[in-house]
Amino acid sequence: MFSVAGKVAWIDLSNKTVILESTESYKNFIGGRGVGSYLVFKEVPERAHPLSPENIITFNTGPLTGTLSPSSGRINISTKNVATQGISFANAGGYFGPEMKYAGFDHLIIQGKAEKPVYLFIHDNIIDIKSAENIWGKDVWETEELIKEELSDEKIRVAAIGQAGENLVTMACIMFDRSRASGWGGCGAVMGSKNLKAVVVRGKGYLELYNPESFMDYNSRIWERILNTDTIRLFHEYGNLGTSGAGGIFGNLAQSVRNMEDEIWEAEKTLKMREIIFKEKYEERKLADFCCPINCSRFYHIKEGKFSGHKLEALKTNVYRAFGTNIDLSSREYILLANEMADRYGMNCDSLSAVVAWAIDVYQRGLIDEEITGGLDLQWGDGDLQLKLFDIIAFRRGFGDILAQGVCRASQKIGRGTEKYAMHVKGHGICEQGIRSHKGWALGIMTSPIGGGHLAGAPNTEQRRLSPELGMHYFGVPTAGEPTVYEGKGKLVAWFDKYKAIADIAGVCLFATYWMDISFIGPNDFAELISDATGEKINGKDLLELGEKVVNIEKAFNTLHAGFTRKDDRPPYKLTEIPISSGEFAGERLLPDKWEKMLDEYYDSHNWDIKTGLQTHECLENIGLHDIKNRIEKLGKLPSQEVNCCKKVTNQ
Template sequence: MENKTGRIARINLTTGKVENENSTDYYKWLGGRGYGVKVIFNEVKKETDPLSEDSKIVIAAGCFTGTSIPGSSRINIISKNVLNNGISYSSGGGDFAPALKKAGFDALIIEGKAEKPVYLYVSDGRILIKDAAGVWGKTTWDTEDEIRTELKNDKLKIAAIGPAGENLSKVACVIIDKAHAAAWGGCGAVMGSKNLKAVVANDANDYEISMFDSNKFDKECKRYKWILSASVPASNLKRVGTHGTAGAGGLTGKAPTSVRNSLDEYWDPEKNEKVVEKSYKQYEKKRVTCFNCPIACLHSYEMEYNGEIVEGVGMHANSVRGFSSNWDVDDPAAVFKAHTLCNKYGLDVDGTSSTIAWAIECFESGIIDTNDTFGAQLKWGNADEFLKLIEDMAYRRGFGEILSEGVFKASQIIGRNSIENTMQVKGVGINEQSLRTHKAWSLGIAISTRGSGHVSAAPQTEKRGIPSEIGEWLFDCPEAGIPTSYKGKGKLVAWYEIYKAIVDSIGICYFNAGWYEFTLADISYYAEFYNALTGMNMSNEEMWDIGERIVNLEKAINTVYAGFTREDDYLPKRIMEIPVSDGPYKGELMEREKYDEMLEEYYDAHGWDTATGLQKPETLKRLELEEVISFLSN
């Protein structure tokens, strides 16, 4: 049989030309992240500025996106990373990705730069480049409303940038359906640099996902749904969302969290109690879900802040942690206000939180003063000032002009050794919990190819406290569930890194996959789905090899384009020097020598050089990546 091909549109905004392509690479790389990374590897040069006309951005649904698999909602946005010139990929939920498929396309490759602001309208197998002058300068929320009004269709699915993306803030993101962020690598600024305000998908079309064996696919899907329905972690997410399971303090309220720019991981329990999920219950209007997801992890809240009614959807764990404990703010309404501002302006929560936290610490320690901050009094807990800074970052006003560059570049602009106060890896800001205490989790954040972030390779095994027998059976790591143990954690992180590359590519939400519910981490589910979909006969091992290839492509791009070495896989020094002050993990920190051992085990598990972290030719040959060998040598 012929290989199944993906439906790709290549849009050149400079010329206004749209070309449709059928790509075997789409299914070869599983779609989504894998396909996008391959396009960037093939088509974007080292010297290309991520914000230049020559740069490209790929918006790709996964090969399973829009099917009956629970959580098959994900879109990936892939480009060069604005913060470090390496690779960037970002997964977003909502209903946009399935709508893109129903509108006739699996992926979009966007290149060039429009002469004036535009948006793309995708419908019935065609793409129109439409004038966006009326929505340029508007928030993501207003943009969605006005485009739906203009096109007389209130069911359109929209991925848009806000003022932050238009003003090329390097922590600008793309917001989908007002609540779902594709947040990493400054992808919102990449769209802004192309004068691209939004991509609009009309799902009222007849384009269906062709299925080679629908009976087999449905049978596998029924089995998958059964396990998800019986999952305790999934039921916890359904009950309290990530706000409850992983917000400041976690389910118990005692989990380590980022406190005052990660100077500590123990927050005053009285403050913590004010921002846990149960404290927000009185403000909850409903729960919100993404396409075909039974979990509905998103909260819709309505509250009052300084006499203003604030409402919106979202409040995942990173927003709660980033705008509460990381800034020492215990006002639940202020935390929610910060979250909604980021969604409206199109700012990445982690980049915003880490950059402002750095500025607060610099102010508190006397490195900067009101002459630098344009009069702002940046004291821990001073929520009103922080909310103003969010707006200033979006519009590049006052001190926000510097902060909009992201924490690493901002520290370089300020100087005065302020880089010592940055929480960043590979130039990307960190807003994370448990960095000192949960060793595999921490390593997974440090080695992420896109820079920071726990949804690249950080496992949930430690937070779940899995029994040693399960750790040994599944991961050959009996101590996988012991947070403070370093043993076997390097190979555990390498396993999850490959697994997540596959999950991002096929287009399933991590919460519906094997991150929380380890029973679903069996790769055979995905191989069976893939074969039923395509008519291929892919083995588990062959699918795993694709995940490895994706990680290795990203690693190679970072080595050549960003110049990253082993030193770029380390956490900030404070994580290894300042212990947790109190609580169940009092005195815990990351020990440098043991971290080195973990890191070398991680490299070895990938088949990379344990001393340098660089890729070995024999590993690349095994993965049939001879082109990467040439890429690295040239």
């Protein structure tokens, strides 16, 4: 096999055993999220709690990971989702993915639970299970330093959990190379539940490509295309904030404001957050992940004031929203500090913001009081309070123990009408912008199999105002670039569901794809690169079909493990009832009747049952998932033939 390391490792922490298998066994799913979702579906029984030894956590590289194709440093993590009980997948950048392949492994499947804290050291085809007792209790940054010291190797790549993962906090994530998060689904807590503090890789191997000349020829043309766009110029100038940041250089862009109550932040606050201020005041250098032409990250140094001396990699747009606008906090330094604390403790910014903003919101509405908060006076825009809340959440102290369960469960536990203000999808906290006005974007977030987030089917075409001609040409949807139009968005999101799965399968960052700019990597480009790299001839249509198959495996997992149906694809109260206050999209909200029609179109595009939102016999048979069809059918979770007939009538 080409462009792969060739080995898959099954690591059982309970028995301290490692079994090797050939990567060839999984070639039908190519790699990355495709293999990860398949393994989680196949290996995790329905009765398994996400934090039990029966759950598995998988580390997956793709066929392009570690090659010279653009932004090809991704590592996918798939497991059972702590917040939703359904599927979880997320990927991170940095250098870990390529290093894992150079160390000899394409996929790691970690199961069981170690008796005492351990970390895995994977180096040149060897896997050592080492004691982590001396680093348990340390934060992510300290952990990386201590392991480097212990192994006397500065070049190792570390994926670690912080105290949040150790304490099984629902929002815990895995941090790679200190600051690159695999954030969704509580995967850090899954590692913590296995007493697994870190996975460390170091490899001196290399990848052999099937046709390196052809690969490099095609690859250099893609690099040229990417580098020759306005999108890339914004990234290079201002980093991640450059494309959808504070709005300083674009005007007043949508944000998530005060627990997503609104999407327009007051102008005087927005102006303090302009991209150019971060650049001039804090930027020390630009940073990029492995082989990335985009360079979306920055290294900041706070040189004066209360937090003088702090240095960190920052600031992603979603972090700015999560720890700034959604908390109504307009202090740049406090936002940067919150970024650092979340990285060190290992907590996902979106779901952390969801629970912190909800707590302030319901306190301000008088639904909870200081008796519940443990004496904390929860006010908007209080930077010290935010840091204090991070602290008590990560260590599950007092009120923090309730918040550590995530916004959905915390609101259910407290009750008192606070559930209405919990911003979550399928039980997973969210923090998003433009979600009332951009209908396709909203649909992609609500139907995401991992419980919200914009990394599944949410398209970017509305933000980019794609012309009707281009919308028609690329997606068969002339309204693809019209934010407030509902029609066509079901079809558009279904297309992006499968397309974004391809990027995750290949091991490429979504910023380097069509999702960000239609001059970037499209399905046919992926097919050319994968064919040249692996020697397995494939075209863009085949890849989209594989994407559809993977999306269906994830959907089936959710049906069996979490029981999600159509009702779970609807937006929370605030988005349907509280309109945007001002600006270009003043008055916009998600209208329930139009939402239902958009859902119909979405299910129909996937060939799912319109009435229930579940998969159908026909759909699963057509894409060759016979075993999965039988398993769902046996449990009575496939709509009856009668319902399918109704669907056909409805569609005519």
